[in-house]
Amino acid sequence: MSKATGGGSRAGKTSGRGQRDLKVRVKTAKGRKLSSKLWLERQLNDPYVARARREGYRGRAAYKILELDDKYRFLTPGARVVDLGCAPGGWCQVAVARVNALGETGGKAQGRVLGVDLQEVDPIAGAEIHVLDFLEDGADDRVKDWLGGPADVVMSDMAAASSGHKGTDHLRIVALVEAAAQLAFDVLEPGGTFVAKVLAGGAEAEMQTMLKQNFDKVANVKPPASRSDSSEKFVVATGFRGRRSSAAGDGQEEEPSDESDDAPSP
Template identity: 40%
Template structure:
């Protein structure tokens, strides 16, 4: 539970760490553990009470594009374990800690269990791609239009690149379809995907509904990862014929 505003003042220099407890572990497990222990964002997340390092990806995106402001209504798709939700709650003042600023709303959904986050409305054990779950989200919004839909969702990987790329793109389209139905004019959409042959088509399709769509890769996104984000800004609204 966050009791006060987080101030990003970490200036420590982190050195490469080689773990001494990897005997008997597979090479992939040892590599992952070494990378985790050497990653400054992992340590920084612990210091700042974020649930995982991915918080800094959203922080970087919002620092540049500035869409998480006090009073905004946010839907966080694929939110577990909750680090993006923590950032969103903090920045839109969904916890009400800034008494002189408007209070926002953050709704977080994930197919896994989501432990409570002060200031957030949690919908755990719920598959976002299920239309029933999306109807539940609309009910929870209680008539409010959304200022930003954000998604850090990714499917379980199969190891088959073509299949994995298609699966994550399908998630992105599910988020896009939901966003255009619940967003207010000028809203923002952020989705995660892996760089692939599908990227340009998704970007073009998003541009049908948003005035600008840009590819971003935060510094906190690992350089050896194909992970990128698309941020779509200034939702045009749906024209009713």
Template identity: 55%
Template structure:
């Protein structure tokens, strides 16, 4: 993971806060994002501890609260790039079998079986289960749709992605398995939560401390998958 202060993006300190020295060629939003990265303690900590992204701490905190990794042997990491969630799981469950998938490439991580592709592609669920050697114990997703800057549109696009991930999870999880996914606040997740409550024993929202306060993101944690829907139960 390359540090945010490389490649001419260094800053100067003002009252303990780092400010960009040179904003030339950067949009206002890009400059603000870069300043936030420079001053984010989780970003600095991730660099020191070898995580590929600050998102690692979100998963660590979710596991500490919900015991996501207990007894886990097979895991699917949806939207795996750049690999920090897989890093966390491999550190905590080194014998687990993990298959990651993303449209973007991921630099190799020992212990991660990576597929570059679309998890929505026909037959991909069967392919990933074959790579795992059986149904998954955990499906995790830190995916979000590319933003366009319009909150309602960004929310709807991300929720469509989360709904697809949830549907995927119900096809590849073993009974008793867990699904965890990022959602963006916006009030459109009620139908998804209702469906998850029908398919899992417990469904809870959580905002881990590593999630930025100004962000609308939260995480849905669905545990105790009840198994495939039988005929007549739909």
């Protein structure tokens, strides 16, 4: 398998769709559930899965962050990145390649990638990875300690295992996004970027309002690599306005600011 080097370059933006024409069908073997058969069939026929294997990424999720970054350009050389829910490591691989790529002056930049996940992750050169339940008490303080300073990007692909109930799954992912956003408000440098996976549904409205109060732009995007039959999408909030309004929306604004009129009313 070749090494994942494509992340350092912003060239080659083909979605990969249509690269395989022959559909592989999986027989229902004894003991294999229909859901496993369908999952296997989907994996075998997914051009992104094949491409990830070819290009040395740990999973097809790598293409989601590649596509988002190709559009919004937040994984810049030298950037300090926090990757929440990083297992098995595709986003980290992309981040390491891009934040350590050649800078505009031609010099090699020294970025930083800190990943956390509930699960163990095989080491990735250039990334610091910790096992952590980000919803447990004090988790954000532990991340801040590991980080030891501000970050330029906080990204979250965290997703709880599916409960089979759409509403429950949605609420769980909103809780994960809110926790990730709180960390972003605490550690991002002004101008920083927050990227998070969300599921389409009603309960996210409050979170979107909170993001709009704290970032110059908030976009909701479904990158081509995100499966069309999945309700996942990504929120990309750019231009963090700084900590002054980080608690806006919960009635505990930290300090008054002349610019607070810019924020939309809750």
